[in-house]
Amino acid sequence: xxxxxxxxxxxxxxxxxxxxxxxxxxxxxxxxxxxxxxxxxxxxxxxxxxxxxxxxxxxxxxxxxxxxxxxxxxxxxxxxxxxxxxxxxxxxxxxxxxxxxxxxxxxxxxxxxxxxxxxxxxxxxxxxxxxxxxxxxxxxxxxxxxxxxxxxxxxxxxxxxxxxxxxxxxxxxxxxxxxxxxxxxxxxxxxxxxxxxxxxxxxxxxxxxxxxxxxxxxxxxxxxxxxxxxxxxxxxxxxxxxxxxxxxxxxxxxxxxxxxxxxxxxxxxxxxxxxxxxxxxxxxxxxxxxxxxxxxxxxxxxxxxxxxxxxxxxxxxxxxxxxxxxxxxxxxxxxxxxxxxxxxxxxxxxxxxxxxxxxxxxxxxxxxxxxxxxxxxxxxxxxxxxxxxxxxxxxxxxxxxxxxxxxxxxxxxxxxxxxxxxxxxxxxxxxxxxxxxxxxxxxxxxxxxxxxxxxxxxxxxxxxxxxxxxxxxxxxxxxxxxxxxxxxxxxxxxxxxxxxxxxxxxxxxxxxxxxxxxxxxxxxxxxxxxxxxxxxxxxxxxxxxxxxxxxxxxxxxxxxxxxxxxx
Amino acid sequence: xxxxxxxxxxxxxxxxxxxxxxxxxxxxxxxxxxxxxxxxxxxxxxxxxxxxxxxxxxxxxxxxxxxxxxxxxxxxxxxxxxxxxxxxxxxxxxxxxxxxxxxxxxxxxxxxxxxxxxxxxxxxxxxxxxxxxxxxxxxxxxxxxxxxxxxxxxxxxxxxxxxxxxxxxxxxxxxxxxxxxxxxxxxxxxxxxxxxxxxxxxxxxxxxxxxxxxxxxxxxxxxxxxxxxxxxxxxxxxxxxxxxxxxxxxxxxxxxxxxxxxxxxxxxxxx
Numbered sequence: 001x002x003x004x005x006x007x008x009x010x011x012x013x014x015x016x017x018x019x020x021x022x023x024x025x026x027x028x029x030x031x032x033x034x035x036x037x038x039x040x041x042x043x044x045x046x047x048x049x050x051x052x053x054x055x056x057x058x059x060x061x062x063x064x065x066x067x068x069x070x071x072x073x074x075x076x077x078x079x080x081x082x083x084x085x086x087x088x089x090x091x092x093x094x095x096x097x098x099x100x101x102x103x104x105x106x107x108x109x110x111x112x113x114x115x116x117x118x119x120x121x122x123x124x125x126x127x128x129x130x131x132x133x134x135x136x137x138x139x140x141x142x143x144x145x146x147x148x149x150x151x152x153x154x155x156x157x158x159x160x161x162x163x164x165x166x167x168x169x170x171x172x173x174x175x176x177x178x179x180x181x182x183x184x185x186x187x188x189x190x191x192x193x194x195x196x197x198x199x200x201x202x203x204x205x206x207x208x209x210x211x212x213x214x215x216x217x218x219x220x221x222x223x224x225x226x227x228x229x230x231x232x233x234x235x236x237x238x239x240x241x242x243x244x245x246x247x248x249x250x251x252x253x254x255x256x257x258x259x260x261x262x263x264x265x266x267x268x269x270x271x272x273x274x275x276x277x278x279x280x281x282x283x284x285x286x287x288x289x290x291x292x293x294x295x296x297x298x299x300x301x302x303x304x305x306x307x308x309x310x311x312x313x314x315x316x317x318x319x320x321x322x323x324x325x326x327x328x329x330x331x332x333x334x335x336x337x338x339x340x341x342x343x344x345x346x347x348x349x350x351x352x353x354x355x356x357x358x359x360x361x362x363x364x365x366x367x368x369x370x371x372x373x374x375x376x377x378x379x380x381x382x383x384x385x386x387x388x389x390x391x392x393x394x395x396x397x398x399x400x401x402x403x404x405x406x407x408x409x410x411x412x413x414x415x416x417x418x419x420x421x422x423x424x425x426x427x428x429x430x431x432x433x434x435x436x437x438x439x440x441x442x443x444x445x446x447x448x449x450x451x452x453x454x455x456x457x458x459x460x461x462x463x464x465x466x467x468x469x470x471x472x473x474x475x476x477x478x479x480x481x482x483x484x485x486x487x488x489x490x491x492x493x494x495x496x497x498x499x500x501x502x503x504x505x506x507x508x509x510x511x512x513x514x515x516x517x518x519x520x521x522x523x524x525x526x527x528x529x530x531x532x533x534x535x536x537x538x539x540x541x542x543x544x545x546x547x548x549x550x551x552x553x554x555x556x557x558x559x560x561x562x563x564x565x566x567x
Numbered sequence: 568x569x570x571x572x573x574x575x576x577x578x579x580x581x582x583x584x585x586x587x588x589x590x591x592x593x594x595x596x597x598x599x600x601x602x603x604x605x606x607x608x609x610x611x612x613x614x615x616x617x618x619x620x621x622x623x624x625x626x627x628x629x630x631x632x633x634x635x636x637x638x639x640x641x642x643x644x645x646x647x648x649x650x651x652x653x654x655x656x657x658x659x660x661x662x663x664x665x666x667x668x669x670x671x672x673x674x675x676x677x678x679x680x681x682x683x684x685x686x687x688x689x690x691x692x693x694x695x696x697x698x699x700x701x702x703x704x705x706x707x708x709x710x711x712x713x714x715x716x717x718x719x720x721x722x723x724x725x726x727x728x729x730x731x732x733x734x735x736x737x738x739x740x741x742x743x744x745x746x747x748x749x750x751x752x753x754x755x756x757x758x759x760x761x762x763x764x765x766x767x768x769x770x771x772x773x774x775x776x777x778x779x780x781x782x783x784x785x786x787x788x789x790x791x792x793x794x795x796x797x798x799x800x801x802x803x804x805x806x807x808x809x810x811x812x813x814x815x816x817x818x819x820x821x822x823x824x825x826x827x828x829x830x831x832x833x834x835x836x837x838x
Contacts, residue, residue, distance in 0.1 A: 023705050030708050030748040056705070057809050061816050068817040072673075072824045076666075093832060096663025115836045125835045132605075132837035139602065140838030175602070183663050198595050 021059045025052030093118075096181035099188045114144040114180075139173035146174075151553040158199065161554050162491045170199070177552070196546040207545075208538035211530060218527050219495075228467055230524035231516050237277070246276040252510040265497055270421050274467070282418065287426055287461035289375075290359065292412040293322035293334070295341055298393035304352050305388035317393045318412050324450040329362050331444065351387030355380025359414075369432025376425055378407040378414070386414055418461065426461060427482060434470055434478040445475070492550050574637075578644045586651035593655050607656040608833065614649040615826060618642060622816065646681055670829050673822040680815035687811060691804050694758070699797025704805045707749070710798050715746040718791045725784035734781055734788070737773040742788070745769075746795065755803035762799060766792045 022042040029052070038053035039045055055063070076092040098105065105111075111118040117128035131137050142155050153160030158169040177195050178188045197203055204210025238247045248254025248268075255273045257266045267273060294316045321327075321335040322344075330347070332339035350358035356378045360371030367374075382398070386409035389396035395411045405419035418426050433455050439445045456465055465480065472478030504512055513533075517526035536542045589610060593603050621642040624632055632638075653674060662671055695701070702710055722735045744750075745765075754761030770789050777785055 024709075030711055061813055064813060065817040065820040068821040069824045072669075072821040073828075076825070076828045090665055092666045092669075092828065093836075094665040095667065095832075095836070111836075116838055117835050125831075128836075128838050129831060129834035132834040135601075137834075137837060143838075173602075181663055194594065 021056050022053045023056055025054050097183045098180060099182065099186060100184055101187060102180060103184070114141060116144075139175060142174045145178075148559055149556065150559045151556040153554065159492065159552060159554075172199075191547070193546045196550070196552075206539060207548075208534040211534075213530050214528065216527060218529075220527075228524065234516075243277065248273065252514075256510070275421065278463075278467075279421065281463055282421060285459070285461045285463060287416040287418070287429060287455070288323050288325070288413055289363075289416065289429075290326050290414040291320065291323040292318050292390040293320055293326070293340065293344070294318050294337060295344060295393075296337065299345065299348070299391045301392035302349065302352050302388070305392065317390070317395055320412070323413075324447065324454045328444070328447040328451045329359075329366050331366070331447075333443070333447070334450075345391075348387045348391045351383050352391060354384075356383035359383065363432070367432040367436045369428055369435075373424065373428040374432060375407075376428070378416075382407060382409045383414065385409065416461075422482075426464065427480075429461075430456060430464060430480055434472075434480050437477050438475050449475070491554050492552075494549060494551055575640045575644070578641065582644050582648040586648050586655070589652060590655050593658075604656070605833070605837075607652065608830070611649060611652040611656050612826065612830060614645055614652055615823065617645050618649065619819070619823060622819070643681075643685055646678070650678055666825075666829065666832070670822070670825045673818055673825055676818040677815060677822050680811050680818060684811040684815055687808055691808055695801060695804050698755075698800040698804065699794075700801070702798065702801050702805075704802075704809070707798060707802045707805070711746070711748060711795070711802075714791055714795045714798065718742070718746055718788060718795075721784055721787045721791065725781055728780070728784070731778060731781055733776050733778075734773065734784060737776070738788075741769050741773075742792070745792070749799040749802040751796075751799060752803040752806070755800040756807055762796045766796065 022038045024038060042053040042055075044053070079090055079092040081091075093111070097103070105113040112120075117124040131140060139156075146155055151160055153162070153164055155174055156171050157164060158172050163169055177191055179186075179191075180188050193206070202212065204212075234251075237243055255267050257268070270278075295318070296316050298314055298316055322330065322332075322340055324334060327334035327340065330340045330343045332343065334340075347358055347362065356375050357380065359378075360375045363369065363374050364371035385398075386396040390412065396409050398408065398410050405417045407414070407416050409415075416425055416429075433448075433451055436448060439448060454460060456470065458466060469481045470478050471481070500513075501509060513528050514525045516524055534544075537544045537548065589607065593607055621638055624630075624638050625635070628635070657667075657671070662668055718738070722738050725734050726732055751759075751762035751765065753759075766789070770785065770792070774782070774785060
């Protein structure tokens with residue numbers, strides 16, 4: 001009797017159940033199936049009767065799956081040793097071809113040049129795998145990178161040395177941006193813009209679509225005003241036929257040499273480019289440090305000056321007020337004799353006794369400069385003799401008639417005639433006057449402003465500030481740019497004039513970007529806006545990737561170990 | 568059913584949101600102690616493990632682990648999400664290394680066969696229900712044998728009753744091929760009428776040669792042919808429903824091995 005449970009037994013029913021694993025081979029061969037079917041183990045229930053049981057589909061599929069897995073495992077293990085013998089053999093360790101600069105690492109050391117565990121057995125593999133599972137483990141390969149590559153700052157800091165003091169930036173690593181094993185056409189240094197934008201908070205589509213605008217003074221680093229008036233030179237002076245011999249050939253390129261440098265465009269310098277016209281003008285203007293003012297009653301000749309000569313005229317030798325510089329040094333109004341008489345007499349007495357030293361001390365004390373530099377070259381005897389003359393109510397008559405550049409005391413003045421462009425004494429005085437802080441006393445401050453107007457003005461000695469830029473607050477300490485400003489130190493930014501000049505040959509190419517305008521920011525040119533660049537640098541025209549203008553690392557170089565090994 | 572649909576819709580939305588979030592994180596979070604390649608790799612590995620559990624669950628039907636249809640829904644949703652996770656993890660259409668390429672090929676084989684299987688499972692059951700008797704796949708050979716025996720019995724009866732051998736001879740020359748095993752598999756899979764046309768043509772050809780008293784036996788044979796045609800359709804469609812698993816399951820098993828190797832290697836060679 002067949003019970004309710006027995007009716008589905010394989011040997012009691014023709015019902016064929018897939019989980020059993022076997023089915024009647026006759027049925028598979030489209031013959032009449034066996035009444036009882038094969039047993040669970042695939043044997044025939046009829047003894048020696050012909051029976052050819054077949055596996056059920058599920059079991060057959062499982063066998064194929066196991067065979068596939070076993071085949072893959074076998075291939076993986078067998079081919080794992082491929083690289084150890086020959087890098088050209090197929091290998092299950094092959095992560096892809098290296099970039100050209102690293103391709104040589106497949107040589108003697110092979111993969112172990114970068115991967116420490118390569119070829120060192122199961123123990124090293126397990127250790128390396130466990131190390132990689134720890135936080136930061138996947139970045140351990142950075143050590144292999146920095147074995148050869150060096151730059152300023154630590155590799156785990158964003159932009160390495162640039163933001164070294166910022167603690168809010170996330171840690172990074174070499175492999176966060178640089179990917180290897182991408183083939184010969186993709187160097188490890190190549191990366192899409194998205195790589196940069198993945199960290200930067202401000203997101204945009206491209207250089208021509210959303211890039212932040214340049215600074216309001218670009219390419220200058222600050223709002224420093226014109227130091228060289230290109231507009232008047234080009235439109236006025238160079239157009240004057242009388243200056244024809246001084247007009248630089250090649251317009252902009254006659255003075256600038258972008259083909260020799262990248263970001264900073266060199267100029268020919270003052271002697272080659274400016275002296276032809278400007279030397280005479282500079283030579284005509286002397287620096288008057290001291291002009292003896294009216295002083296009543298007329299002083300008596302001090303004994304230290306020697307025996308008095310003819311009796312002096314009782315009326316004052318000078319009827320002029322003090323020059324602005326002397327008035328400021330004395331701390332009195334230039335036309336207020338009552339105020340300056342006493343300090344002036346003391347100064348004269350001191351000069352009689354010590355020569356130029358009291359003037360230097362007074363200037364250093366009032367202006368804050370280096371007294372020795374301010375009066376460098378002024379003979380003490382010259383100062384003493386001038387002081388003796390003035391203290392005797394006489395004009396000073398220097399010995400000899402020739403007038404050489406440098407310090408000169410003559411008549412009622414001590415003045416300085418600059419011998420050449422770039423003279424250190426004039427520089428020292430101008431620096432001291434420009435850098436002098438605003439005095440607390442309003443009258444004193446007014447006198448300092450008078451000194452600045454006289455010395456630093458357009459008609460001042462040397463007319464220096466017509467070309468040398470002065471920057472800073474109008475009534476505070478200011479600085480003068482004596483040397484041509486070096487290119488602003490932009491650590492993350494680079495610009496190379498050379499390919500631009502090469503791409504746009506001709507004298508007028510500079511004006512493609514550097515435009516003169518009503519509101520110049522630097523040297524008579526309006527700031528360069530991003531539009532000047534995006535007109536060419538956009539998708540499909542010229543390179544517009546981040547790395548075209550920006551650098552991530554600073555001063556990247558191969559370390560000595562690498563270059564030594566290469567030799 | 569409706570509640571299940573809502574649950575499935577929720578899972579689809581959850582999976583899409585998860586993959587979108589993973590993609591956004593991968594695109595933006597580069598500078599971190601968490602390496603994005605490793606993070607997305609482990610997420611993908613977890614998804615692959617979840618997909619593999621479905622195969623284990625199918626082998627343990629006796630355990631109260633939820634309805635098989637729910638498991639299948641989750642398997643499909645996680646499988647589709649794994650495609651997105653794979654794209655985010657790999658980041659390129661075609662990896663560079665030989666091992667990674669092998670892994671990619673296996674993954675694509677699993678995905679392609681899985682999608683094909685899912686489409687077949689969505690289409691074929693309805694066609695199976697329309698095509699005739701519901702037969703257990705393993706019993707179809709027996710059913711074909713039974714129909715063959717029925718056809719041969721009909722011929723014997725025809726010969727005994729009418730005394731003509733025309734029908735028997737014609738069966739031996741033409742219809743015996745038809746009853747040997749399931750025929751016209753491609754026509755049935757494509758939904759064509761090749762088998763029906765073949766039957767009609769053959770039966771019409773012999774009908775002209777039969778005496779009047781043989782005609783009822785031909786009608787009986789035609790009815791057996793119609794039944795055979797339905798069994799053939801069942802066989803063709805059920806074979807197709809099983810065939811894709813012979814790609815999907817072995818490819819998935821091989822992929823698991825290769826993925827395990829990949830996981831080991833990327834950790835060993837991370838330093």
